Amino acid sequence: MGTKDYLGIIWFSIILVVTPFIIGNDYYIGILVFAAFNCLSCIGLSLLMGYAGQISLGHAAFLGIGAYSSALLTVKMGWSPWLAIVLGIILAVIMALVIGIPSLRLKGHYLAMATLGFGSIIHIVTVAAVDFTGGPAGISQIPTLNIFGFPINSDVKYYAFIWIIVVIGLFFALNIIHSRSGRALRAIHGSEDAAGSSGIHTSRYKIRIFVISAIYSSIAGSFYAHYVNYIDPGPFGIMHSVLLVTMVAVGGMHKVWGAVIGSILLSVLPEILSTISEVVEGYGIEYKPDYDTLIYGSILLAIMLFLPGGIFQGVGDGFKRLKKLFTRKTSSAV
Amino acid sequence: MNNTILEIIRLKKTFGGVIAVNDLDLTVAKESITAVIGPNGAGKTTIFNLTAGFLAPTSGSLIFDNQDISGKKSYEIARLGISRTFQHVQIFPEMTVLENIMIGRHVRSRAGLFVSSLLPYFLRKEESKIQEDAEKYLEFVGLQPVSGKHAGELSLGNQRMVEIARALASEPKLLLLDEPASGLNARETLLLGDLINKIKDTRITVMLVEHDMELVMDISDHVAVINFGQLIATGTPSSVQENQDVISAYLGE
Amino acid sequence: MNHSNQFSDLLQFVFMGIQRGSIYALVAMGFNIIYNATGVINFAQGEFVVLGGLIMVSMTTMLHVPIVVAFFLSTLVVMIAGVIMERFTINPVKEPGILRLIIITIAVSILLKGIAMCIWGKDSYHMDHFSGDTPFEIFGATILPQTLWIIGILVIIVFFFILFFNHTMIGKSMRACAINRDAARLVGINDRLAVMYSFAISAGIGAIAGIIITPIIQMDYGRGALLGLKGFGAAVVGGLGNSIGAVVAGIILGVIEALGAGYISSHYMDAIALLILLIVLFLRPSGIMGSSEASRLKDF
Structure with missing residues (x-):
């Protein structure tokens, strides 16, 4: 059943190894590093959306919790980055439990609004608690990561490091899906009543998967902080949470691979668009980052209306249809 | 007694x-x-x-x-x-028939979320045991031919059988x-009667x-x-x- | 002397709270109308508020349309936007799952925000108060004429709202759909049409909220999310689907927020209303005015 997914990991890894050699430009590699942070968050979020049928509109806050834990503990208290990451995870888990337990006990989509409120509060605090978080000025001089004494101090090194983390995260996620627990989650999504009558503690599973998705984002946030060496509240607002949901939905909610594809695609999309606009410059068309919102909104709306399974499933169906068409043609030829 | x-x-x-x-x-x-x-x-x-x-x-x-x-x-x-079926069939339409029945084994198996995340399913013993057991119930209701199909694609009669097999799989x-x-x-009603008698026999x-x-x-x-x-x-x-x-x-x- | 100072401070905060709370109340009513018709929380509700405010600004300052005319025109434009949203994004969806509909409304909200940014840019827009900004003084506290406008318009809308849902055919049929859609359909009510009306009315009320608050807060494209969220807070606190509850809860929320901003810290003002939202969501999801039995039947 799930063998394809594990083969997918191998193919995906090969593509990841080859890519830097093809693009060979630090700027573009840097963009793919950013794509990896989104990818990691989106894998977690897709477990929640696709397998527990719940939306979180506050995942950027978990990114923020990871990033600020790492930044504060390493810069102000001199902790080891790895220890700081662990503390970030613990904080994220506690927050996820505080938000998740009351709102996931209820049927329906209370989690969406609870996380939206939570996300806004965290963002407000990062801006307002100037003494603690540095406020809008943020925190700088966050140390670079070291693994056994080797500093990960270039874009290419970080690219390798972070994508290994993503692949490990993907591996964990796939293991969860193809397990008793993953089956239980899909069952909850299919029919909560039938799942309950099969002995599945529905709210507990939903809470656990929400906690796991928060861990993914917290880790992504910590690694983000160590990559850019400087953080401010900017990237941890509601808009980024909504963007993460967009990535998962565009790629395809019901498959983890959809989240992988959606997050990479939408992370590099602004770059592609601005490159195109440079090419067509002089024709009166100019692309500005201001248009990002408009474009993300249009893509999400178009996908939800016409391809609710997302790009991943859409492409898969397209292939199947082509295959059918092709086999029919050849058989009629014979 | x-x-x-x-x-x-x-x-x-x-x-x-x-x-x-x-x-x-x-x-x-x-x-x-x-x-x-x-x-x-x-x-x-x-x-x-x-x-x-x-x-x-x-x-x-x-x-x-x-x-x-x-x-x-x-x-x-x-x-x-206590296991139950529903007046309006409640199956998991996006899952295969076998997976539907494997859900029934949920209460008779243990693997937790965190342990599962470490190993792929084909390296886990319990997972293959769950599948084996589920296949027995698949056979009991006579659904082996449609084992790999999505449950949502089946006829109503067969969907009921999936529901019953899932309920039985939890050994109620x-x-x-x-x-x-x-x-x-x-x-189908006649066959259902036979099946219910067969269930009583177990x-x-x-x-x-x-x-x-x-x-x-x-x-x-x-x-x-x-x-x-x-x-x-x-x-x-x-x-x-x-x-x-x-x-x-x-x-x- | 000191005591009367304290009292006038308190009164000042309460005035400010009622002013903001009225806006939350209006946004919450908008949420409820669509929720009752579709079972979905419309995440684009806050964008209706922003659009109303910004269109009003453009009409009065750039096109020099008289305020009264601009008020109705802006509301109408946003209502049309609401109808377009329903016709093109909600109505065509076959087998609508709640999750999918919610994501669609999120998509529309991003889209509207993007459109607003392309048209109006990132600036905040100032607009003249409806009837001057010379404040009255009451017991040492000051109150802006605009605040009276806001309260007055809220009262008028609530009045029309009750009239509409209790004494007109369309309103009654919309209520019937909210209570039991299948039964309503059986007696010949077009439930799809009821959904369209709900978007129109909801967008209209949102727009009015935006129009009347713009002179005070200045409007920009990015305000939708927070206004929407606080309005949702009022809707939850008042009991989802209960519009009179929403009005009461909106004003309570506004007053608490203003008191918190005044006595604790203005930096955390926005966080206070959200914290109340979370606490109510967790402790009493049926709202302070709803029964818990009823809330269990309400999903979204």
């Missing part, structure tokens, strides 16, 4: 001002087939929902296997050994079937709500007739058929 598996004592359930179940007393004998019948709106499905933990009783109690289960949640009751002591024959054609108690009287009279050991949330008659199929209260309840006098 106690020969009762389920004892319902002065059970009451009200919705706002409407009394759905009114001080009902009912016992279900071990390893029997007990049918609950009654006119529409008599409160039959409510009794099932109370027994399976989908609703909490307003008052009264439910004793299952010498244990008070009133007010327990559905997943707790499922773990204690008591199986609740809520109108299992509704929507089935004559041939020493599982079956309790069903059903409108198809032919099926009820054919397979049941006991029949309980409910009207306005109260028990109006109980006994063997033939004795119930002759009961004057039952006849007037059905004729609406």
